[in-house]
Amino acid sequence: MMRNRLLLSSAIAIGVPYGAGLLAPEIGMAQASQEAPATVDAVEEIVVTAQKREQSVQDVPISIAVTTGATMRQAQITNLNDLGNRISGVKVNKAGASDSLNIRGIGSGFNMGFEQSVATFIDGVYLSRSQATRVGFLDLERIEVLKGPQSTYFGSNAIAGALSAVTRKPSQTFEGYASALYAPSDGEYDLQLAVGGPLGEKLSGRAAIRFSGMDGYIRNVRINADGPDNRDVQGRLALRYETPGALDVNWRVDYAHFDDKHAEFQEILNCPPAPGYGAPGAGCLSVIAAGNADNKLDYRTSTGDSFFRLESVSSALNIAWTAGSHTLTSTTGFYWHDITRFTDSPLLAIAGLTGIGKSSGLPIYQREKFRSISQEVRLESEKGGFLEYVLGLYYDDSNLKGGLSFGFYFAPFFARLPGLVAPFTPIAQQVLGDQDQSNRSAFAAATLNLSPELRLNLGARYSSIRKENHRTTIVGFGDDLGRVKADMLLSPAATAAWTGTVGFPSGDYPVTHRTDDKFMPSINVQYDLTSDAMVFASYTTGFKAGGWAIGNTRDFFGPETVKSFEGGIKASWFGRKLTTNISLFNSRYNGLQESTTLINAAGLPVPAIANVGQARVRGVDLEVGIRPFAGASINANIGYLDAKYLEYPNAPCTQLQLLARPTGCTQNLAGKRKAFAPEWSGSVNANYAFELTDDLKAKLGAWVYFTSGYYQQASIDPLFYQPHYAKLDLRAAIAGSEDRWEAAVIAKNVTDKVTSSYRSVMTASNAVTAISDRSRSIAIQLSTKF
Structure with missing residues (x-):
């Protein structure tokens, strides 16, 4: 932590005297509109819709971080990883069969069967699949990150929090922006254009x-390529029909196409193994034999190739009709994606298997097709009376087809099927899950204005979630990507022998239907101490349905629940030149859905999924915003987190424990810190804008974001531990007096701190693979707005 404090102090020292910061208004203190002036004497009011109605963020009785689309474009915050790094208590993990978004140490694990504990919404439409969040932030008005359970307004799956993105709406004013960015260090480019107006x-x-x-920042010496090598396209069309005060109709449709080569270059750690870990496994031996072991994070690797492809379509139709004292709102959503992911293990086929004709020992191919439709209807009363209320109904229907295919080419497994398959047969196995789901919910919220200063907020949601899932497996001749050739399947006898000895178990799930329902009440009290200071206290419950692991096992898991207490104070001082928001929280989770990745006897990755008995999450969130003089701002977003397992008697073992007990190994993690739960995390941002001439201004900025160490797998294995770090971003710009144009230089990760947001066990080895976060980059950005 000493190093964190030194870097944090350095950033403030850079930012204040020299005017650090164009990341103008930042997380939690973002300006209300991208058209707001760059130099302000007080914190601009931020309007959010965290409770499905427009409110100042200072009046919302929950812990919430907000940033605008303009701020994110300026800071080149283009994905959830960038955003999560700057918000205390938020960790994003982008790798594996699914991504993971964690708030306050709670998130969903690495399996396609999980819905996210942090629910993601775009214009009120729920996106339940983790990799849907890889679509970047295009032409946004703002993003709201709500911490803690959000069951009443955002649904039963928002058990850890919610991320709500609001897109920029058309208006009767002709406006738009264009921006272009290029970073020579890794070939990153970003071209954006948005235009709108009256029709x-x-x-x-x-x-x-x-x-x-981008061209990439990790060098793969095995295949002589850099990665990730991304080529992504996104587009949006939006229409709005508005009769002010009566009818407001908004429709948008988005399309995205990602073609990312060399997408997951994973570096190798603990190879050769540290003392006590035994001899190198087959995977590590392959790396050592090729002379490519370096055993450290350094943007260099010798793992296999990979790619990630995504095509998606999403749409939202929002209709708000106001009649008299009530507003009826309808939100209709549609989402579809087709994802293909491939990773190639560094395992090479062992001597004697060259007749298979495969260059890879263990290729893994993932396919995920998903579609959903949803409908929400809300009736909202007029504001300002003794009773304000919202009544709503929600329904969604979805289908998920997710599968994994493995090529078992790294060992002579055909020898275990004597007389059933020919020698040197390239055996591959595919596992497919096909899940249908429907969600029926009713919710209500009421605010009782007991006095001008005192408000009582009541909320409740009832959800009934029905799921049906079926699992199938096939075994046959495999291609170079590990896919089973449909016209070259093994015989039933060979398939049975294979799944009973070497491969993954065959057959459907033991239980293929389930219905989970829950009533989730909440209560919140607000009291205005002054016109600029409000205290609140809340009790919230939450719920997430059970489901099935989609992949190598036939596992299924039950629902999880939470009871959460939170209280805090939001205050502005000295004419709103100082803002201080602080909240304390304590949440207890029962049946927490947890997962990690293990290696089975055949050397293959297998997810371990279970319901944790109990977990406790408690801590403090602090936001401070200071406007010392015109054009200057300093903002801090800092969190302390104490997240522990209270009951977890059958947790998966660490790699060291598995060496001693390779069969049936478990450990008791009661009292141990949860994964993705650093004790300290957050960011400090300093900004200064000043005039150079009547027609020219300068903008300077610095942003330090930091975290204490944390585990990246639920086994709490020291091999999966990311040590503490702090990183520094800088930005300097020249702009026109009215910000109509701007030229900037953006430096990210200035000190080139090497870290990883994902670690997992290496196939057929006691080594570890890790995906390094982005190295230092320096980019030039040109932008204009009109």
């Missing part, structure tokens, strides 16, 4: 497009 007296439209990618 008729009450009709307006807006269109946006983004081309982005």
Whole structure:
């Protein structure tokens, strides 16, 4: 932590005297509109819809971080990883069969069968699949990150929090922006264009497009390539029909196409193994034999190739009709994606297997097809009376087809099927899950204005979630990507022998239908101490349905629940030149859905999924915003987190424990810190903008984000531990007096701190693979708005 404090102090020292910061208004203190002036004497009011109605963020009785789309473009915050690094208590993990978004140490593990504990919404439409969040932030008005259970307004799956993105809406004013960024260090480019305006007296439209990618910052010496090599395209079309005060209709449709080569270059650690870990496993031996072991994070690797491809379509239709004292709102959503992911293990086929004709020992191919439709209807009363209320109904229907295929080419497994398959047969196995799901919910919220200073907020949601899932497996001749050739399947006898000895178990799940339902009440009290200071206290319950592991096992898991207490104070001082928000929270989770990755006897990755008995999450969130003089700002977003397992008697073992007990190994993690739960995390941002001439201004900025150490797998294995770090971003810009144009230089990870957000066990080895976060980059950005 001493190093963290030194870097943090350095950033403030850079930022204050020299005017550090154009990341103008930042997380939690973001300006209300991208059109707001860059130099302000007080904190701009931020309007959010965290409770499905427009409110100042200072009046919302929950812990919430907010940033605008303009701020994210300026800071080149283009994905959840970038955003999560800057918010205390938030950790994002982008790798494996699914991504993971964690708030306050709670998230969903690495399996396609999980819905996310941090629910993601775009314009009120729920996106339940983790990798849907890889679509970047295109033409946004703002993003709201709500911490803690959000069951009443955001649904039963928002058991750890919610991320709500609001896109930029068309208006009757012609406006738009264009920006271009290029970073020579790793070939990153980002081109964005958005334009909108009137199409008729009450009709307006807006269109946006983004081309982005990079050449890569990790060198793979095995295949002589750099990665990730991304080529991504996103587009949006939006229409709005508005009769002010009566009818507001908003429709948008988004399309995204990602073509990412060399997408998951994983570096290798603990190879050769540290003392006590035994001899190198087969995977590590392959790396050592090739002369490529370096055993450290350094943007260099010798693992196999990989790619990630995504095509998605999402749409939202929002209709708000106001009649008298009530507003009826309908939100209709549609989402579809087709994802293909491939990773190639560094395992090479052992001597004697060259007749298979495969260059890879263990290729893994993933396919995920998903579609969902949803409908929400809300009736909202007029504001300002003794009773304000919202009544709503919600329904969604979805289908998920997810599968994994493995090529078993790294050992002579055909020898275990004598007389059933020919020698040197390249055996592959595919596992497929096909899940249908429907969610029926009713919710209500009421605010009782007991006095001008005192408000009582009541909320409740009832959800009934029905799921049906079926699992199938096939075994046959495999291709170079590890896929089973449909016209070259093994015989039933060979398939049975294979799944009973070497491969993954065959057959359907033991239980294929389930219905989980829950009533989730909440209560919240607010009291205005002054016109600029509010205290609150809340009790919230939450719930997430059970389901099935989609992949190598036939595991299934039950629902999880939470009871959460939170209290805090939000205050502004000295004419709103100082803002201080602090909240304390204590949540207890029962049946927490947890997962990690193990290696089975055949050397293959297998997810271990279980319901944890109990976990406790408690801590403090602090936000401070200071505007010492015109054009200057300092902002801090800092969190302390104490997240522990209270009951976890059958947790998966560490790699060291597995060496001693390779069969049936478990450990008791009661009292141990949860994964993705650093004790300290957050960011400090300093900004200064000043005039150079009547027509020219300068903008300077610095942003330090930091975290204490944390585990990246639920086994709490020291091999999966990311030590503490702090990183520094800088930005300097020249702009026109009214910000109509701007030229900037952006430096990210200035000190080139090497870290990883993902670690997992290496196939057929006691080594570890890790995906390094981005190295230092320096980019030039040109932008204009009109």
